[in-house]
Amino acid sequence: MATSFRLNGETVIYHGDPRTSLLNVLRDTYRLTGAKAVCEEGFCGACTVHVDGEAVPSCLRPVGLVADCSVTTIEGLAERDAPHALQAAFRKHDVVQCGMCFPGMVMSLSKLLEENPSPSREEVKRGMTGNMCRCTGYERIIDAVMSLQDNAEARP
Ligand code: FES
Ligand code: FES
Structure with missing residues (x-):
């Protein structure tokens, strides 16, 4: 079929x-x-x-x-040579450990930022409730998302 x-x-x-x-x-x-x-x-x-x-x-x-x-x-x-702002922020904040959660986190949080470009920490937490990080890097992930608040022009 x-x-x-x-x-x-x-x-x-x-x-x-x-x-x-x-x-x-x-x-x-x-x-x-x-x-x-x-x-x-x-x-x-x-x-x-x-x-x-x-x-x-x-x-x-x-x-x-x-x-x-x-x-x-x-x-x-995003393009290979022009990563999504979230991917760049994750790298800058040294978020990735084993990396297994990384693609799913980026996909969920990119949607959150599309709908709400200036989320609070609580809203970011809620936006990633369906995504688990077994390496427990949650705080760094939230820090990375929040860093984009000061750099809004960098977002696609
Ligand atoms: S592999 Fe789909 S939710 Fe875990
Ligand atoms: S970095 Fe390992 S599961 Fe998140």
Whole structure:
């Protein structure tokens, strides 16, 4: 069965079981491994992508349900030589430890900043409630997001 959707700006047609998770299709068929397969039960947020502008755990979304939708992964969020402001801030604040949570965090928090460019610390915390960091780098992640408040012009 064929499922057509937009993936990082390109139209793709997936030929396979529409019940396959979007996460597995992204990783196995399109070799987009930024979305991480960690819990695969919707708890950790490491697989977060944008579907029609909403941050969602791709492990819980059957690919058949993204037919005709627009999917953006961490690979499509910014250009390789022009990282998203959040990615630059994470690097500057030395946020990344093992890095497993990093793509999902960026996808969730980029959506938060899109909707609320000047979040409070509490709002940032709420914006990342669906994302777990096993290395417990939460405070540094929040610091990195808050640093963008002083540098709003750097955001895409
Ligand atoms: S891998 Fe999808 S929420 Fe954990
Ligand atoms: S940096 Fe390791 S899980 Fe967050």
